[in-house]
Amino acid sequence: xxxxxxxxxxxxxxxxxxxxxxxxxxxxLRYIRANGPRSRAAIAAATGLHKTTVSSLVDExxxxxxxxxxxxxxxxxxxxxxxxxxxxxxxxxxxxxxxVDYVAxxxxxxxxxxxxxxxxxxxxxxxxxxxxxxxxxxxxRRSLTALARRGVTxxxxxxxxxxxxxxxxxxxxxAPNLGWHDVPVVARLARSLAPDLWIGVDNDANLxxxxxxxxxxxxxxxxxxxxxxxVGVGGGVILGGRLLRGADGFSGEIGHLPVDPGGARxxxxxxxxxxxxxxxxxxxxxxxxxxxxxxxxxxxxxPEERVREVARRIAAGDRASLAAVAEIGxxxxxxxxxxxxxxxxxxxxxxxxxxxxxxxxxxxxQAGLAGLAVASTARRCHFVASHFGFTAAAxxxxxxxxxxxxEDPTGFPxxxxxxxxxx
Amino acid sequence: xxxxxxxxxxxxxxxxxxxxxxxxxxxxLRYIRANGPRSRAAIAAATGLHKTTVSSLVDExxxxxxxxxxxxxxxxxxxxxxxxxxxxxxxxxxxxxxxVDYVAxxxxxxxxxxxxxxxxxxxxxxxxxxxxxxxxxxxxRRSLTALARRGVTxxxxxxxxxxxxxxxxxxxxxAPNLGWHDVPVVARLARSLAPDLWIGVDNDANLxxxxxxxxxxxxxxxxxxxxxxxVGVGGGVILGGRLLRGADGFSGEIGHLPVDPGGARxxxxxxxxxxxxxxxxxxxxxxxxxxxxxxxxxxxxxPEERVREVARRIAAGDRASLAAVAEIGxxxxxxxxxxxxxxxxxxxxxxxxxxxxxxxxxxxxQAGLAGLAVASTARRCHFVASHFGFTAAAxxxxxxxxxxxxEDPTGFPxxxxxxxxxx
Numbered sequence: 001x002x003x004x005x006x007x008x009x010x011x012x013x014x015x016x017x018x019x020x021x022x023x024x025x026x027x028x029l030r031y032i033r034a035n036g037p038r039s040r041a042a043i044a045a046a047t048g049l050h051k052t053t054v055s056s057l058v059d060e061x062x063x064x065x066x067x068x069x070x071x072x073x074x075x076x077x078x079x080x081x082x083x084x085x086x087x088x089x090x091x092x093x094x095x096x097x098x099x100v101d102y103v104a105x106x107x108x109x110x111x112x113x114x115x116x117x118x119x120x121x122x123x124x125x126x127x128x129x130x131x132x133x134x135x136x137x138x139x140x141r142r143s144l145t146a147l148a149r150r151g152v153t154x155x156x157x158x159x160x161x162x163x164x165x166x167x168x169x170x171x172x173x174x175a176p177n178l179g180w181h182d183v184p185v186v187a188r189l190a191r192s193l194a195p196d197l198w199i200g201v202d203n204d205a206n207l208x209x210x211x212x213x214x215x216x217x218x219x220x221x222x223x224x225x226x227x228x229x230x231v232g233v234g235g236g237v238i239l240g241g242r243l244l245r246g247a248d249g250f251s252g253e254i255g256h257l258p259v260d261p262g263g264a265r266x267x268x269x270x271x272x273x274x275x276x277x278x279x280x281x282x283x284x285x286x287x288x289x290x291x292x293x294x295x296x297x298x299x300x301x302x303p304e305e306r307v308r309e310v311a312r313r314i315a316a317g318d319r320a321s322l323a324a325v326a327e328i329g330x331x332x333x334x335x336x337x338x339x340x341x342x343x344x345x346x347x348x349x350x351x352x353x354x355x356x357x358x359x360x361x362x363x364x365x366q367a368g369l370a371g372l373a374v375a376s377t378a379r380r381c382h383f384v385a386s387h388f389g390f391t392a393a394a395x396x397x398x399x400x401x402x403x404x405x406x407e408d409p410t411g412f413p414x415x416x417x418x419x420x421x422x423x
Numbered sequence: 424x425x426x427x428x429x430x431x432x433x434x435x436x437x438x439x440x441x442x443x444x445x446x447x448x449x450x451x452l453r454y455i456r457a458n459g460p461r462s463r464a465a466i467a468a469a470t471g472l473h474k475t476t477v478s479s480l481v482d483e484x485x486x487x488x489x490x491x492x493x494x495x496x497x498x499x500x501x502x503x504x505x506x507x508x509x510x511x512x513x514x515x516x517x518x519x520x521x522x523v524d525y526v527a528x529x530x531x532x533x534x535x536x537x538x539x540x541x542x543x544x545x546x547x548x549x550x551x552x553x554x555x556x557x558x559x560x561x562x563x564r565r566s567l568t569a570l571a572r573r574g575v576t577x578x579x580x581x582x583x584x585x586x587x588x589x590x591x592x593x594x595x596x597x598a599p600n601l602g603w604h605d606v607p608v609v610a611r612l613a614r615s616l617a618p619d620l621w622i623g624v625d626n627d628a629n630l631x632x633x634x635x636x637x638x639x640x641x642x643x644x645x646x647x648x649x650x651x652x653x654v655g656v657g658g659g660v661i662l663g664g665r666l667l668r669g670a671d672g673f674s675g676e677i678g679h680l681p682v683d684p685g686g687a688r689x690x691x692x693x694x695x696x697x698x699x700x701x702x703x704x705x706x707x708x709x710x711x712x713x714x715x716x717x718x719x720x721x722x723x724x725x726p727e728e729r730v731r732e733v734a735r736r737i738a739a740g741d742r743a744s745l746a747a748v749a750e751i752g753x754x755x756x757x758x759x760x761x762x763x764x765x766x767x768x769x770x771x772x773x774x775x776x777x778x779x780x781x782x783x784x785x786x787x788x789q790a791g792l793a794g795l796a797v798a799s800t801a802r803r804c805h806f807v808a809s810h811f812g813f814t815a816a817a818x819x820x821x822x823x824x825x826x827x828x829x830e831d832p833t834g835f836p837x838x839x840x841x842x843x844x845x846x
Contacts, residue, residue, distance in 0.1 A: 223670035246767025247646035253764040344669025
C-alpha cells in the first residue's frame with residue numbers, strides 16, 4: 001500500500017504518515033489490551049507491523065507512560081521470547097456517578113485493575129444545582145487525590161448522570177430526577193481541577209452498558225440493554241458491539257415509556273412513565289411505606305440500605321414487600337417486551353437495585369417477556385443481574401477514559417510523574 | 424504499509440494480497456458510485472491508489488461487466504482528462520415486496536436508474552402459504568425477464584416481507600399478517616430461478632429505511648426511523664448511518680408496542696398493539712366502514728385505491744373520515760414519542776398510506792410527539808412523508824443487491840451477456 005500511497009502525490013504524505021503513526025500506536029495498544037503483556041516480536045507478528053516499527057511505537061508509548069516493560073520473558077505468537085510490554089499500572093482514570101441519592105466512585109489503572117471504589121449517600125433532590133456541583137467537584141478532587149496517593153496518576157475523569165447528556169459539549173441537557181437543565185458539567189469541573197486532566201460527562205446507563213460489555217456479566221454479548229435500577233430507570237443499548245447514541249446522544253430513554261395513562265406523575269412531567277412503575281422510589285413506597293423518600297432527610301439513606309431492608313422483609317414473609325416485587329417484576333417484563341421488540345437484544349442486564357432483588361424480580365419479568373414480545377425473539381433474550389451493583393456507571397466512566405486514550409494516545413497530555421501536583 | 428506487511432511473514436501474504444485486491448475493487452466502486460463517472464486518473468488521485476493499479480482494477484470490473492467506459496472525457500480531481508468510468512447500466516437488480524394486499528416490484532440498473540416499477544393487488548390473507556410462494560415466484564420470474572428485456576441483466580433479487588426475517592438463513596421466521604411461520608423464501612425461490620442469481624430476503628421496513636437513507640426524502644440524515652404504513656406497521660431504524668438489526672435481525676418491531684390493554688386483538692396474538700391503532704385496516708374500518716377488509720374479496724382492492732377513497736371523503740367533509748385521520752394522527756404521535764425516547768432519530772419517515780394522507784396526519788402526530796417525548800429531543804425530530812409511496816421496500820430491495828455487489832464484487836458470478844437465459 002505504501003507504493004500506491006506514494007502515487008497520491010507528496011503533498012498529502014506528511015499527514016498520511018502522522019495518521020498512520022497514530023493508527024499504529026492504537027493498533028499496538030488495542031492488541032496489548034486484548035491479549036495481556038506481549039513481547040515486541042509478538043505484537044509485530046500479530047499486527048503485521050515491522051519489528052523496528054513496533055520498537056519505536058513502544059518507545060513512544062513508554063515515554064508517555066502508557067505502557068511499560070513487565071520484565072517478564074514472554075513467548076509470543078512468533079515463538080521468540082522477549083520482554084513483555086503491558087499497559088501501565090502507574091496511570092489511570094476515575095469515573096464518578098452522581099445520582100438522586102448517592103455518588104459512586106471508581107478509580108482504575110490502565111490495565112483495568114480497581115484501585116479505589118466507594119459509594120456515599122447524597123441528596124441531590126433538594127434541587128440546589130450549584131451546591132450539588134460544588135459537592136461533585138469536591139468528590140472529584142478527593143477521588144483523584146486518592147488515586148494519586150496509591151501511585152496511579154489520573155489522566156482523565158468521566159461523570160455519569162441520570163439524564164440526557166450532550167457529550168460533545170459536556171453539558172447535561174436534562175436530568176429530571178436531579179432537577180438539572182443545561183448544566184455545563186465539564187466546564188464547571190475543569191475550572192477547579194488540573195488543567196491537563198481530560199474530563200467527560202455521559203449518561204449513566206450508557207456508561208454502565210459499556211462496563212457490562214467490556215467486563216461484566218454480559219461481556220462477549222454484542223447485543224445488550226443495560227437497565228439502571230435507581231429512582232430513575234434508564235437504558236444503555238449496545239447493538240452489534242456498538243453503543244447506540246442517536247442524533248443527539250439521547251437514545252435508550254426507556255424510563256419515560258408511557259405505560260399507564262391513569263398512573264402517577266413522573267419527574268419528567270408526564271404521567272404513568274415506566275419508571276414510576278419500576279423505579280426504586282416505587283419499590284420503597286410499596287414495600288416499606290414507613291421509609292418512603294423524603295426530600296428533607298439529610299443524609300438520605302443509601303439505596304443499598306433501603307434494598308437490604310426490603311430483602312429482610314421479603315425473607316420474613318412480609319406481604320406488602322412480596323406483593324411489591326411481584327408487581328414490579330410484571331412491569332419489568334412489560335418494559336422488557338418493548339425493548340425486545342424494538343432493539344432485539346440477547347441479554348437485558350439488570351443494574352442497581354434490580355440486581356439486588358433479581359431472584360425475586362426475574363421470574364415474573366421473564367414470564368412477562370415471553371407473553372408480550374413477538375414470539376420467538378423473547379425466548380432467546382434473558383434478564384440477567386449485573387455483578388457491579390450501584391457501581392457499574394462509575395466503572396464505565398473510568399473505562400471510557402482508557403478507551404479514549406487507546407483510540408487517540410497522542411491526544412492525552414503526557415502524565416506528570418507520580419505526584420499530587422497532577423491532581 | 425507494504426513494508427511492514429512484508430515483515431509479518433510470507434505465509435500470510437497471498438491472503439493479504441487477495442484481501443487488499445478485493446478491498447481496492449470496493450474502494451474504486453464506492454468512489455464511482457458516490458461521485459458519478461470519473462476518469463482513472465481521478466479515481467487514483469481520490470483513493471490514493473497507483474494509476475496502474477486503478478487501470479488493472481477497472482479492467483477486472485469491466486470484465487465482470489460491473490463498470491464501463493462512458494466514452495466521455497472527464498476532467499478529474501487531478502486535472503487530467505481521460506475516459507470516464509461509470510457503473511454499468513447493463514447490469515441490475517430487482518426488489519420485490521410482498522405484503523398483505525399487494526406486491527410491489529422495482530428493478531434498477533447499477534447506476535440506480537429505475538428500469539421497471541409496478542404494484543399489483545394481491546390477497547395474502549387467505550393464508551395459503553404455498554400458493555402465495557407460487558405467486559411470488561411467478562412475479563419474480565416475470566420481473567427478472569422484464570428487466571432483461573430492457574437490456575439489463577439481473578444479478579440479484581431481494582424480497583421484502585412484513586415480518587421477522589433471518590437474513591443469514593434466508594427464512595421468514597414470522598410474518599403475522601401473512602400467516603407465515605419459518606418460511607424458507609430464499610431456498611424456495613432458488614429452486615425456480617437462475618442458479619447464478621443472488622437471492623435475499625429482508626424485513627420490508629429495513630429495506631425501505633435503506634432506500635430512504637440512500638436517496639429518499641431523508642437522504643443525508645444518518646439517524647432516521649422509517650415507518651411502513653400498511654395493514655401492519657413496522658419500523659426500520661438507521662442510527663449513525665447504520666441499519667440496526669439486533670441479535671436476530673428483528674429490531675424495530677414498533678407495530679407490536681402494547682398501547683391499549685382494552686383494545687382490539689392483533690395479528691400477532693396480543694391485544695392493543697400500536698398497529699391496531701394506526702394500521703391501514705384501522706383507517707379503512709374507521710373511515711370507510713362500508714369497504715372494510717374482507718378475506719373473501721378477490722382481487723382485493725389496491726391499498727392506494729382505498730386511501731384515495733378516504734382522501735376523497737375527507738375532501739368532501741365526511742365526518743367519519745376526518746375523525747379517523749385525527750385519531751390515527753394522535754396515535755402516530757404516541758408511537759413517535761416512544762421512538763424518539765428509545766432511538767433519538769432526527770427524522771421519522773412516514774411510508775405507505777401514512778405518506779398519502781400526510782397532510783392530515785402529521786400536524787396531530789407532531790403535536791403528540793412534542794407533548795409526550797422527553798422535552799427538547801422531540802422538537803428536533805420531524806415526521807416527514809416518503810416520496811416512494813408503497814414502493815420504498817422494493818426499491819430498497821434492489822438497492823441492497825447493488826450494495827452487496829459493491830462490497831464484494833468478486834462474490835457475484837460474472838453476469839452472462841444480455842439474454843433471457845440469464846433469467
